[in-house]
Amino acid sequence: MKNFKIGAAVCVSLMIGACGNQGNSDANSSKGALNSNIAEKVYIAPGERDEQYAFLSGGYSGNLTVYGLPSGRMFKEIPVFSQFPTSGYGYSEETKPMLNTSFGFIPWDDLHHPDISQTNGELDGRWIFVNGNNTPRIARISLSTFETEEIIEIPNSAGNHSSSFITENTEYVVAGTRFSVPVPQRDMPINEYKSNFKGALTFIDVEPEHGHMDIKFQLLMPGFNYDLSRPGRDKSHGWFFFSTYNTEEASSLLEVNASQNDKDFIAAVNWQKIEEFVNNGGGTMMPAQYAHNVYDESTHTATSDMMEDVLTVDPSEVPGAIYLLPTPKSPHGCDVDPTGQYIIGSGKLSADITVHSFDKMLAAIDGEQFDGEAYGIPILKFEEVMAGVVKSGGLGPLHTEFDGKGNAYTTFFISSEVVKWELGSWEVVDRQPTYYSVGHLMIPGGNSRKPHGKYLVAMNKITKDRYLPTGPEMEHSAQVYDISGEKMQLLYDFPTHGEPHYAAGCDADLLVNNSKKIYRLDENKHPYAISNPSDARVERDGNEVHIYMSTIRSHFTPDNIEGIKVGDKVYFHITNHEQDFDVPHGFSIIGQGTSEILVMPGQTKTSLWEPKRVGVWPFYCTDFCSALHQEMQGYVRVSPADSNLELSWSLGE
Amino acid sequence: MKKASILMIIGAALILGLFAFPMWNIQLGAPQYPEPLGIDIYINGLKGQSEFDLQNIDGLNHYIGMKTLPKPEDMWEFTVFPMVTIAMSLLGIIIGLVAIFRNASPNWFLFWFLLMSLFGVLGIYDFSQWLVDYGTDLDPNAIMKLVNPDGSPMQYNPPLFGHKKLLNFDAYSYPKVGGILLWLGMMCTLVAFWLGRKSSRNKAQ
Numbered sequence: 001m002k003n004f005k006i007g008a009a010v011c012v013s014l015m016i017g018a019c020g021n022q023g024n025s026d027a028n029s030s031k032g033a034l035n036s037n038i039a040e041k042v043y044i045a046p047g048e049r050d051e052q053y054a055f056l057s058g059g060y061s062g063n064l065t066v067y068g069l070p071s072g073r074m075f076k077e078i079p080v081f082s083q084f085p086t087s088g089y090g091y092s093e094e095t096k097p098m099l100n101t102s103f104g105f106i107p108w109d110d111l112h113h114p115d116i117s118q119t120n121g122e123l124d125g126r127w128i129f130v131n132g133n134n135t136p137r138i139a140r141i142s143l144s145t146f147e148t149e150e151i152i153e154i155p156n157s158a159g160n161h162s163s164s165f166i167t168e169n170t171e172y173v174v175a176g177t178r179f180s181v182p183v184p185q186r187d188m189p190i191n192e193y194k195s196n197f198k199g200a201l202t203f204i205d206v207e208p209e210h211g212h213m214d215i216k217f218q219l220l221m222p223g224f225n226y227d228l229s230r231p232g233r234d235k236s237h238g239w240f241f242f243s244t245y246n247t248e249e250a251s252s253l254l255e256v257n258a259s260q261n262d263k264d265f266i267a268a269v270n271w272q273k274i275e276e277f278v279n280n281g282g283g284t285m286m287p288a289q290y291a292h293n294v295y296d297e298s299t300h301t302a303t304s305d306m307m308e309d310v311l312t313v314d315p316s317e318v319p320g321a322i323y324l325l326p327t328p329k330s331p332h333g334c335d336v337d338p339t340g341q342y343i344i345g346s347g348k349l350s351a352d353i354t355v356h357s358f359d360k361m362l363a364a365i366d367g368e369q370f371d372g373e374a375y376g377i378p379i380l381k382f383e384e385v386m387a388g389v390v391k392s393g394g395l396g397p398l399h400t401e402f403d404g405k406g407n408a409y410t411t412f413f414i415s416s417e418v419v420k421w422e423l424g425s426w427e428v429v430d431r432q433p434t435y436y437s438v439g440h441l442m443i444p445g446g447n448s449r450k451p452h453g454k455y456l457v458a459m460n461k462i463t464k465d466r467y468l469p470t471g472p473e474m475e476h477s478a479q480v481y482d483i484s485g486e487k488m489q490l491l492y493d494f495p496t497h498g499e500p501h502y503a504a505g506c507d508a509d510l511l512v513n514n515s516k517k518i519y520r521l522d523e524n525k526h527p528y529a530i531s532n533p534s535d536a537r538v539e540r541d542g543n544e545v546h547i548y549m550s551t552i553r554s555h556f557t558p559d560n561i562e563g564i565k566v567g568d569k570v571y572f573h574i575t576n577h578e579q580d581f582d583v584p585h586g587f588s589i590i591g592q593g594t595s596e597i598l599v600m601p602g603q604t605k606t607s608l609w610e611p612k613r614v615g616v617w618p619f620y621c622t623d624f625c626s627a628l629h630q631e632m633q634g635y636v637r638v639s640p641a642d643s644n645l646e647l648s649w650s651l652g653e
Numbered sequence: 654m655k656k657a658s659i660l661m662i663i664g665a666a667l668i669l670g671l672f673a674f675p676m677w678n679i680q681l682g683a684p685q686y687p688e689p690l691g692i693d694i695y696i697n698g699l700k701g702q703s704e705f706d707l708q709n710i711d712g713l714n715h716y717i718g719m720k721t722l723p724k725p726e727d728m729w730e731f732t733v734f735p736m737v738t739i740a741m742s743l744l745g746i747i748i749g750l751v752a753i754f755r756n757a758s759p760n761w762f763l764f765w766f767l768l769m770s771l772f773g774v775l776g777i778y779d780f781s782q783w784l785v786d787y788g789t790d791l792d793p794n795a796i797m798k799l800v801n802p803d804g805s806p807m808q809y810n811p812p813l814f815g816h817k818k819l820l821n822f823d824a825y826s827y828p829k830v831g832g833i834l835l836w837l838g839m840m841c842t843l844v845a846f847w848l849g850r851k852s853s854r855n856k857a858q
Contacts (some may be wrong), residue, residue: 518705552712553712578712579704579705579708579709580705580708580709580712581688627716627797628716628796
């Protein structure tokens with residue numbers, strides 16, 4: 001009897017086991033073994049965190065978005081060139097100067113190419129630089145506060161597109177013009193473009209400690225379109241490469257007229273040579289107006305300075321510093337591999353990818369293997385600099401990134417795919433479709449000596465049917481691929497914000513421990529900050545009223561204010577006294593002509609309110625800060641302009 | 654006997670660790686505080702486990718009408734306890750030295766241990782009284798006045814030792830390095846007494 005029982009128990013357990021197996025194979029057959037494997041690769045369980053950061057440009061949103069990889073979850077939108085009502089960036093008195101330019105206050109731009117600062121050719125995670133394409137500007141964003149700290153305008157530039165790429169020790173951030181323009185600007189016939197317009201390539205010095213930017217020199221190149229650029233690295237450190245199109249110098253119907261030459265150029269610029277030239281007093285100072293805006297973390301306030309001149313260099317003044325590498329079919333991407341040996345030019349009207357060799361280029365320069373010149377700049381012989389051609393089988397190559405294992409990955413806009421190929425053999429290894437019409441791609445660290453070749457993000461221009469429809473306008477789609485194996489594997493598909501062009505990424509470890517949690521109240525040097533609620537007060541200076549206000553869960557100090565008059569300019573200077581992680585307070589008041597302001601712990605921000613009507617008007621906290629958030633409110637009494645009511649303020653009386 | 658006396662001196666010196674390390678720690682974790690807020694209790698005052706923890710605990714406690722956490726000058730204990738600790742440590746060291754050079758009886762070691770234990774018990778009693786007072790003496794105008802199911806006002810005193818649930822918070826109360834050194838030091842003196850008695854018995858034989 002006992003034996004039978006044991007036998008039965010074994011039987012039952014076998015059946016359960018069998019059942020379990022049955023269940024598994026059911027799941028596999030319905031979804032496919034491959035699918036469940038992929039799901040595991042992108043699944044970040046609740047409470048777990050992503051492996052890598054991805055910073056996607058927001059294109060015409062003017063901002064930068066922060067995502068996690070591999071999940072594709074968005075963590076933050078960092079306002080850069082656009083006013084951002086979510087935080088009050090560009091609306092608050094402190095941040096308005098950030099958007100100042102020589103054209104006045106410009107609350108928008110088209111943000112294209114993020115690049116993370118480097119030391120010895122490796123990402124160091126201090127800052128990320130981005131370009132504003134439309135009203136040429138370069139911004140620097142802190143990777144400890146994830147806020148924009150500095151914006152410098154680029155004079156003599158227009159369509160700041162071959163930007164903002166950095167040299168391998170962050171010596172320079174480089175900004176090249178896409179549109180050539182008269183330099184200096186003047187009233188002249190458009191059809192006299194040829195040989196009269198110039199293309200400015202700007203080298204901006206980055207001060208190593210704080211990252212402050214300062215234009216070192218501008219190279220005034222022939223009037224081509226400078227499309228994209230990349231620093232040389234490792235062996236080619238000291239050079240910078242710019243792709244060009246419209247070497248025809250057309251000024252109208254460029255889609256035809258700029259596509260006539262079989263080859264355009266990649267311009268190779270020996271910036272170290274030019275740096276030496278200007279350090280020895282070379283170059284010409286030219287009057288120029290451009291804004292330089294700096295945000296100070298201790299005063300929580302930006303200042304804007306208007307600069308007066310810029311040092312320009314004519315290429316003919318520095319012989320031997322610039323060469324042109326013929327590259328077929330209006331090259332777009334101009335990418336340098338991690339060793340610095342190969343410069344990849346993607347002729348966007350071509351099926352093939354042209355690869356130049358840095359060593360061959362140096363040899364050709366040495367051997368004076370020239371094929372004429374353009375405006376005095378030597379053109380190197382194509383065969384003498386070319387290392388190979390990738391016969392891709394795709395159409396419309398745009399951009400190339402690298403995995404650090406000897407492979408390159410190129411996007412093809414027209415044939416909507418990413419093609420993996422091997423450096424040196426130029427053989428295609430793999431190809432995967434994208435959805436649809438891919439522009440840039442990004443491998444974290446891909447623009448450095450040490451790519452972290454695990455994931456690849458393809459950013460597309462066309463979305464169509466990928467997500468639930470949302471009318472004619474949709475967010476752009478992006479795809480994440482696993483590139484750790486021989487074949488690329490499509491893992492995930494996610495919508496992005498604005499129009500992402502390039503992106504930058506890094507391992508999470510590089511940034512997580514430096515990410516600030518609060519601003520210290522005892523380090524707040526804002527002129528209108530108060531460190532103690534007992535200092536809260538209201539002061540009048542003519543029709544300007546300054547309210548020194550503090551917030552802590554869950555009240556404003558003061559919260560009743562009287563003596564304000566119609567026509568006053570009322571500045572609410574709000575200091576958030578919290579010193580606890582993730583406890584911002586917001587502020588808004590009825591009829592506020594700007595946006596709310598969101599004040600981080602320890603920070604001071606100012607909102608300007610110009611009351612137009614007599615009455616008693618409420619203000620409140622816009623961030624659900626605590627259980628008594630709804631009680632976090634106050635009133636301002638507004639009296640007629642000729643009222644004699646004295647200012648008074650109180651809390652809890 | 655010399656070994657025992659040295660152990661006595663070490664034990665008495667170890668309690669000075671209370672000046673370098675917190676003796677007790679209370680942590681408050683909640684869903685929205687995955688990194689718990691913490692109070693390190695030193696012999697001469699309270700300190701946040703992270704820099705702004707005390708301020709943040711006070712901020713949260715104002716909702717339920719608790720008093721703010723005491724500053725050193727608010728409680729006589731933070732003045733008296735350090736003096737008692739120094740005095741006891743000196744006394745213990747002197748006893749140890751006298752035992753080495755003047756052959757004092759190991760019973761003095763036991764005397765010191767018992768006296769220290771008495772102070773310890775008084776200290777813990779005082780601490781528990783403070784916890785009760787801190788958790789129950791609430792502002793009658795508190796924002797949130799919560800009651801137990803039986804209608805009595807809810808109390809918020811953290812546990813003397815171990816875990817207790819306080820609304821959304823999990824409170825944990827455990828000794829920290831200073832407290833452990835105190836306990837180790839006292840154990841040393843007890844062992845010193847035992848060793849000393851053994852060696853003096855051996856001599857007597």
